[in-house]
Structures are given as structure tokens and as C-alpha cells.
Amino acid sequence: MRPDTSEKAHGHHTLKVHRGVVVGVHGDDVFVQLGPRAQGVISARKFPKPPREEDEFDFTLRGREESLWVLELAGDPTLPTWEEMEPGCLVPARVMRAVDGGLQLKIAHLHAFMPKSQCGLPRGKRITTLVGRSFTVEVLEVDREHQRVTVSRRAVLARERAEQRELARLVVGQVVQGRVTRIEDYGAFVSLGRGREGLIHISNLAHDPPAHPSDLLSIGDPVQAKVLHVKRGGRRIALGIKQLSGNPWQEIEREHYEGQLVRVTVRKLTDFGAFCRLRPGVEGLLPCSESGAGTHGLRALLHEGQEIAVRILGLDARRERLTLSLLHPTGARITLEELQADFDHSLLERGDERGPLVQNLGALLSRALSKGIPRAT
Numbered sequence: 001m002r003p004d005t006s007e008k009a010h011g012h013h014t015l016k017v018h019r020g021v022v023v024g025v026h027g028d029d030v031f032v033q034l035g036p037r038a039q040g041v042i043s044a045r046k047f048p049k050p051p052r053e054e055d056e057f058d059f060t061l062r063g064r065e066e067s068l069w070v071l072e073l074a075g076d077p078t079l080p081t082w083e084e085m086e087p088g089c090l091v092p093a094r095v096m097r098a099v100d101g102g103l104q105l106k107i108a109h110l111h112a113f114m115p116k117s118q119c120g121l122p123r124g125k126r127i128t129t130l131v132g133r134s135f136t137v138e139v140l141e142v143d144r145e146h147q148r149v150t151v152s153r154r155a156v157l158a159r160e161r162a163e164q165r166e167l168a169r170l171v172v173g174q175v176v177q178g179r180v181t182r183i184e185d186y187g188a189f190v191s192l193g194r195g196r197e198g199l200i201h202i203s204n205l206a207h208d209p210p211a212h213p214s215d216l217l218s219i220g221d222p223v224q225a226k227v228l229h230v231k232r233g234g235r236r237i238a239l240g241i242k243q244l245s246g247n248p249w250q251e252i253e254r255e256h257y258e259g260q261l262v263r264v265t266v267r268k269l270t271d272f273g274a275f276c277r278l279r280p281g282v283e284g285l286l287p288c289s290e291s292g293a294g295t296h297g298l299r300a301l302l303h304e305g306q307e308i309a310v311r312i313l314g315l316d317a318r319r320e321r322l323t324l325s326l327l328h329p330t331g332a333r334i335t336l337e338e339l340q341a342d343f344d345h346s347l348l349e350r351g352d353e354r355g356p357l358v359q360n361l362g363a364l365l366s367r368a369l370s371k372g373i374p375r376a377t
Contacts, residue, residue, distance in 0.1 A: 017074045022055045024184045026199070028090075029236060031186055032059065032071060039186040039201075040069035041236075045092055045136060047073070048108070065231070065238070068186075068201060085110070085142045085149055093151060094134040098127055105137070105151065112137075112149040120154035170196070170237070172227050175244070180221045188213045190223055190239060198237035200225060207242050207281025248281035253317045261339050264324065266306045269299055276310065276324055284322030286310060291326045292333055309339040 020032035020040060030051055032040045040059065044050060051057070058074035085091075085107075093105040093112060102115040114137065119127050130153075137151040138159075170176070170192075178190035178198065187201040200223075202213050210216050217223070225239035256262065256278075264276035264284070273287040288294060290313065293301040302308065311334060314323035326334060 017058045017060060020057060020059050020071070022051045022053050022057070023186065024053065025051065026182075026189065026197075029199075031068075031184065032057075033185070034059070034069065038069065040071040041065070042071040042073070045090055050089075065229070065236075085139060085144075087139050087141060089139045090136050090156065091139060091151075092134060093137045095130045095132060098131060103127055103130060107137075107149065107151075110149060111147070112151045114151050114153060118150075118152035118154045120152075120157045170227060170230055172229055174227045176225060176227060176239070178223055178225065178239075180217050180219050180223060183213050183217060183219060185212065188217050188223075190225065192237070196237065198225070198227070198239040200239045200241060204228065204238075204240035204242055207245070207248050208277070242281075248279060249317045249320045252278075252282055252322075253315065256312060256315060258312050258315055260312045261309055261334060262312060263307060263336070263339055264310055266302050266304055266308060269302060269304060274298060274302055276308070278322065282322065284310075284312075284324045286324040286326060290324065292331070307336070309334045309336045 018034050020034045023033045024031040028044050030042050030044050059071040060074050062070040062072050091107050093107045096104045105112040138155040141150040178192045181191045182189040187199050190198050225241050226243040228238040228240050264278050267277050268275040273285050277283050288298050291298050310324040313325045
């Protein structure tokens with residue numbers, strides 16, 4: 001059962017603070033590990049200085065994009081210093097006033113100057129129209145001795161236009177060819193050519209996600225994937241491989257129904273229940289309350305990889321939700337033997353006289369005779 005990703009990006013914001021570790025930096029995207037199976041992404045421009053892998057920060061959740069949380073830094077970040085400013089950096093700035101030859105800006109508590117030629121405005125438009133506005137600028141020059149920073153908006157706009165031209169023909173739903181260039185815990189990066197690179201999140205590799213992307217892919221592998229979204233002016237391209245094959249949930253209601261006894265494999269145990277795999281790409285939740293063992297006894301009753309017989313309590317293929325029970329309505333425990341008997345009985349009801357039941361009885365009789373049990377005369 002997958003997490004509910006129905007919230008649109010930036011559609012939900014919680015003030016709860018989550019500690020996260022930077023696990024990768026790719027262009028403007030900083031990927032953060034929030035927990036064992038939760039990852040997030042945040043713009044590098046949100047940080048006072050470029051973050052590095054293994055750096056730890058506090059974050060708040062700002063919504064979801066596919067299977068990634070959109071993050072914000074919690075609290076006020078440390079302000080940049082003169083020693084941390086370098087040419088080529090992209091930093092957020094606010095225009096304070098017009099001065100001779102250009103504009104005066106502030107980057108956090110630092111003052112900066114933008115020449116009129118670097119404002120990026122159409123010819124004839126007054127630079128005073130930018131006063132009071134905030135946007136990203138590129139650092140052109142840093143004079144630490146005189147505490148002077150020169151920046152450009154025109155360079156950022158030119159970069160964005162170039163990226164848009166490269167991505168003009170890349171549309172959502174398009175199937176693209178690429179090659180794996182980097183593998184991280186949270187997914188694989190794929191080069192699409194012309195300087196374009198997309199991310200296949202681990203949840204979009206297969207309907208039955210692997211423990212690690214390297215279980216399915218290696219650096220240099222050619223891949224075919226579908227474009228899931230193109231955001232931030234093309235700086236973030238999300239790709240999916242599993243979207244090229246049929247969704248296993250679309251067929252589930254044709255073969256399964258509420259009340260049915262089925263065989264599942266325990267995939268993961270949690271404090272609130274067990275996630276069980278019915279088939280590749282289809283998982284359900286067995287709540288502690290439906291195990292007969294209570295909250296604290298579930299881990300003693302089950303273990304990961306174990307095959308068990310359960311009853312389908314709820315099935316909603318559209319929302320990809322499956323709820324399971326280890327108990328009969330009477331409260332009695334379901335066993336694998338009952339599952340086999342239920343299956344054999346269904347074969348007989350359909351008139352399958354050569355089903356497993358007949359074969360199993362024949363096998364039992366043969367074994368009994370081989371042990372010397374006398375036949376009836």
C-alpha cells in the first residue's frame with residue numbers, strides 16, 4: 001500500500017520540524033533523507049551556503065511532488081558572510097533603491113550592486129520598476145576588502161532561457177531514452193542528452209520497488225522511461241520506468257474480493273501493523289488490531305519474508321488500498337491449510353475433477369501403500 005500522494009505540491013504545510021541529512025546535491029536540487037523510507041528535496045538557494053553530503057538540518061514539510069517531500073528550512077538560517085560569497089553563486093536578493101549607474105540590493109545583511117547593463121530589462125524600461133522586488137541573481141565579483149559585491153540578473157535570465165530552449169520539446173507523458181549516470185539511495189539519475197538529466201525516484205523504478213536502485217540498475221545502463229513532470233523551468237525532470245508497464249492494481253478487482261482468503265508475504269513490520277505483498281506491486285496493511293496478537297505481540301507472531309493466509313477486509317483499487325486480517329469474523333486465526341482447502345473446494349464447485357484435491361488424495365494414498373498399509377478387500 002503506497003503513501004497517499006494526493007496532496008498537490010505546496011498544497012500542505014506543517015510546522016512540525018523534521019531532522020534530515022543531505023544525501024545528494026544535483027544542480028539546484030538538494031536531496032534529503034528524513035527517515036528510513038522518506039526523502040525530500042529543497043532548492044540549494046534556500047541555504048545560506050552550499051550544503052554538502054552528510055550535513056544535517058531541520059526542515060518543515062511544504063507538500064509533495066511525486067514521492068518526494070518538498071522541504072523548507074526550519075527557523076531562520078544563518079546569514080551569509082563575505083568569506084562565503086564567491087563568483088558564480090546564485091543567491092536571493094532584494095532591490096533596495098536605484099543609484100547612479102544601477103541598483104543597490106541586499107543579500108541577507110550584505111549590500112550588493114547591480115549595474116544597469118546587468119538588470120535584464122527590455123530596452124527603454126526604467127530600472128526603478130525593479131525596486132522592492134526579490135529575485136535570484138548571479139554573483140559576478142566579490143571585493144572583500146571593500147565589502148562590495150557585484151551581481152547580475154541578466155545572467156540568470158539568460159541561463160533560464162537557454163534551459164527552456166533545451167526543454168522545449170520535452171513534455172509530460174513522453175517516452176525518452178537515456179543512460180544512467182549516477183545512483184543514489186533515493187533513485188537513479190539519467191542523462192537525456194543536450195545537458196538534460198532526469199531523476200527516477202526509487203518508487204518509480206518498478207511496481208515492486210527494490211531495496212536499493214542498484215538492485216535494478218547500474219551506471220551506464222541504457223534505460224527507457226516516461227516523463228512524469230518538468231518543473232522549476234526544466235531544472236527538475238522526474239522520470240518513471242514502472243509507468244511504461246500496466247498498473248497491477250487495475251486488474252486486482254477482477255481476481256480478488258472482500259472476504260476472500262489469500263496467501264501473502266510479510267514485507268515489513270511496523271508499530272501499527274504489517275505490510276504484506278499480495279503480488280508484485282500490490283501490498284496491503286495488516287493492522288495490529290486484525291492480528292489477534294495486539295500491538296506488542298505482532299513482532300513475536302510474524303517475521304519478514306513469512307508466508308501467511310489472510311482475509312481481505314477492504315479493497316479499493318482506485319486508491320490502491322488493501323486492508324487485511326489474520327482472523328475470521330469469529331476471531332479465529334486463519335491458517336494456510338484453510339487457504340488450500342478453500343481453493344480446492346472452489347475447484348470442485350467449478351467441476352474441475354482433476355484439480356489439486358484429487359491429485360493430493362491420490363498422492364496420500366500412494367504414500368500410505370508404499371508404507372505397507374494393507375488395502376481393503
